[in-house]
Amino acid sequence: MLRITDDLTINASCVVSLETDQRHYMNGPGDSTLVITMDDGRQHRIRHGYGVDIYAIKKQIEAA
Numbered sequence: 001m002l003r004i005t006d007d008l009t010i011n012a013s014c015v016v017s018l019e020t021d022q023r024h025y026m027n028g029p030g031d032s033t034l035v036i037t038m039d040d041g042r043q044h045r046i047r048h049g050y051g052v053d054i055y056a057i058k059k060q061i062e063a064a
Helices: 054-063
Strands: 002-005 008-010 015-025 028-038 043-047
Touching (some): 002 043
């Protein structure tokens, strides 16, 4: 079991795919979200920022 955020813990063996959704806005900085798809079809979306590094989370899941 991997603790992803304070309120999300997942089983790494049940992860089907990891995807980074990056949006770029004309008038300001972009937004990045990590989309974790589980084997039962549920998706968890985690936004980057405010103490949450989605790139480190993605590496942690891939390593497990």
